[in-house]
Amino acid sequence: MDFEITEKQKKIFEEAVAFGREKIEPVIAEYDERCEYPVDLFREMGKRGWLGFNIPEKYGGAERDTISYTMLVMAISKYSASLGLAIDTHYLLSEAIKLYGSDEMKENYLPKLAKTEIIGGFAITEPTAGSDAAGIEGTAVKEGDEYVLNGEKSIIVGGAVADAVIAFFKTAPEAGAKGITAFLVDTKTPGIKKEPLNPVGLRACGLAKYKFENVRVPKENVIGQEGQGLRIALSVLDFGRIGVASVATGIAEAALERAIEYAKKRTQFGQPIMKFQGLRWMLADIKLGVEAAKLLTWKAAYLRDKGVRYTVEAAMAKLFATELAMKATIKAIQVHGHYGFLKDLPLERYMRDAKGLEIAEGTSEIQRFIIARALFGG
């Protein structure tokens, strides 16, 4: 077992932290306030090659290992969990095309996704189907060389700005989970109505819902085979959960660093508050959590790179890191006393963002379901 992070992996973390400090930190609170996706910052990350770690070089990607990917997402999420999650869901589309798309689709889309010439999204959740993704009701009906899509996708990261999404519809409603098909959909196609959402947290990741009314897509836009949609969704969501775990670890680490800094300089009862055991132990527990979250995330990443199934490991990393982020951000506010409760500091944003991560890409309960299924079957 090798716990050493390579120089290349460290470098990406340092470069992304520098980008976060210089470019994201000064502006992100305003994007959050306005509920706006920082498109320029996202595209700048694409120009640096950061949005194509999973894409082979022959398709214009950077072809990097998954631990490097976690380094990138953790570093960016220390400054903006919204941008961290935006990276994660952009990758879901390229990953699905890489694994299941036709050669033509790979040639047309992967280079553009790698460089963020197009922004991608992932659309499965519907008003009546979230955790139970097999229960989606949106339909795709074949007419000649096209499919006609109807339905509603109720929450899509990046939906406000995305150029293309992978969207899931029932091609054979009677076949249940085996009747779902994945489509590559250009979001400018007539019949798609986009509506921005007004979320509590993760306000700068362009959350939007889409209504599909007789949206026509060519049959060549099917990703994989008809009926393979749910399998595709679940397999790319395993990778997505490594990303969400990385976002959460980034927030937890940022909250911890701010709490430590403040505890050293704030004085009460004639001494720095870091001298009080109540706070020392509180932050020791968070430090322990951050280390454990990193190790769980890196284990899932390591297994992915080995080509071994990592569904349970990704679920454990996602569950642990997101619940840690919630706890860490609440404790960081506590350490800051009344100052932590004001919007002047980013701590309240960290807390709002952390909450969304316990729900996105499978709630904590669903992660526990996956882990328990590995224990007991069923």
Ligand SMILES: Cc1cc2nc3c(=O)[nH]c(=O)nc-3n(C[C@H](O)[C@H](O)[C@H](O)COP(=O)(O)OP(=O)(O)OC[C@H]3O[C@@H](n4cnc5c(N)ncnc54)[C@H](O)[C@@H]3O)c2cc1C
């Ligand atoms: C910030 C954010 C970003 C998101 N981004 C996207 C996106 O880009 N694309 C997309 O398609 N979707 C996205 N989602 C949707 C997300 O995947 C769903 O919210 C999630 O899967 C839960 O579905 P639901 O909200 O419909 O809740 P429901 O499934 O209705 O669940 C309601 C409650 O019941 C619990 N529950 C459900 N089933 C079980 C069970 N078997 N055992 C125990 N408890 C259970 C849940 O844990 C939850 O507490 C996003 C959500 C959020 C919050």
